[in-house]
Amino acid sequence: MNATVEQLAPVEQQTSTTWVVAALYQFKEVENAAELQQQLLALVKTINLCGTLIVADEGINGTVAGDRAAIDTIHQFLLDQGFSTMEYKESLSSDKPFRKMKIKLKKEIVTLGVEVKPRDLVGHYLDPKQWNELIARDDVILIDTRNDYEYKAGTFKGAIDPKTESFREFPEYVKQNLEQHKDKKVAMFCTGGIRCEKSTSLLLQEGFNEVYHLKGGILKYLEETPTEESLWEGECFVFDGRTAVTHGVEEGVNSKCHACGWPLSPEEVALPSYEHGVSCVYCIEKTTDKQKSGFRMRQSQIAAAKRKRL
Structure with missing residues (x-):
């Protein structure tokens, strides 16, 4: 397959x-x-x-x-x-x-690109309370295994951004940045937990000693953790029409640029660079006038389809 x-x-x-x-x-x-x-x-x-x-x-x-x-x-x-x-x-x-x-x-239910055994090599699962206690320590390396645009919407206090554009890049990040820390405590998290299942399996396979991950991911954390006890900052990017959620897994205030996919705060939507479905502050200089024209045509077609359904 x-x-x-x-x-x-x-x-x-x-x-x-x-x-x-x-x-x-x-x-x-x-x-x-x-x-x-x-x-x-x-x-x-x-x-x-x-x-x-x-x-x-x-x-x-x-x-x-x-x-x-x-x-x-x-x-x-x-x-x-x-x-x-x-x-x-x-x-x-x-x-x-x-x-x-x-x-x-597909070949993998989440694409890492490196063969691992998440059913056999598993890191230490932590519930939200245990997670808070662990990541508050100074001797823990806290890594956000998600993509750069997800990190931008929100993350845990003190988390490292690997600056990856896809999960396939994570093994190379480990090789380049974490090899010298195999004796350290490494804590990792993702949206729902699945990427961390493979991330922890990868690190254990590579000889890391103490690897931890947040059971149920950020979504479970936001569902169970009272705001006053939370170490989460910002909103959690989700891959659906809501763009992002916050504590209680309630819809957040971020919206998505449908040209580049990056989450946008209300302040960024208010900038002159933003045009719905066409451009935002993160992509306006990265696309040509011809591409922008195509995006405007697409938005016009989407709007017409919505009107037809009403």
């Missing part, structure tokens, strides 16, 4: 004003990933669901949204398929967070 195989399912317009968003993953040996993809595709055609699910030999990963009945249906189906220890979190969105429903067949 070398290439991504993606299939789409139709998504009906939901009448409810609130969408339930479920983020889930589990590393588990899948005997026939292609067959599971087809079973999922058949199921989601019968329910009102949008989002993305990634299926691979090593497990399942994704975020989906729908009404309560649809989310319960997909959740129960996966439980029945043996995904009984899924890392599973729910939140709410006032608007439809995804345009389509995609079922992808």
Whole structure:
């Protein structure tokens, strides 16, 4: 299975004003990933669901949204398929967070590009309270394993930004920056926990002694940790229409530049460089006039499609 195989399912317009968003993953040996993809595709055609699910030999990963009945249906189906220890979190969105429903067949459920064994080599899981105690220490290296644009929206106090544009770059970051710290305590975190499953496995494989990660990721931390006890700063970038969430997993104030994908604060949206769907302070100098013209055409088509649906 070398290439991504993606299939789409139709998504009906939901009448409810609130969408339930479920983020889930589990590393588990899948005997026939292609067959599971087809079973999922058949199921989601019968329910009102949008989002993305990634299926691979090593497990399942994704975020989906729908009404309560649809989310319960997909959740129960996966439980029945043996995904009984899924890392599973729910939140709410006032608007439809995804345009389509995609079922992808891939080599990895999160692409690191280096073979690791997250089911066999696992770091120390920490709950939010234990996490706060650990990262407050001076002898801990705290690393944000997410991408640079995610770090920009918010991170834990004192966290290192590896400045990666994709998770595939993380192994090289480890080689270049962490090899000399194998005897140190290393704590890592990501949005929902899945990237840290592979990150900790990678470090243990490379001979690091003490590796820790936040169980359930930032989303679980924001759900369970009172604001007054939190060491989180800013908002948590999410890969759906909400852009970012904050404590209580409530929708944040950041919005997304649909030209480059970077999260924007209200102050950055107010800058002259911002044009909806066309440019922002981070990309206005990086695209040509021809590209900007194409972005404006795309936004016009999106707006027309929305008006047609109303």
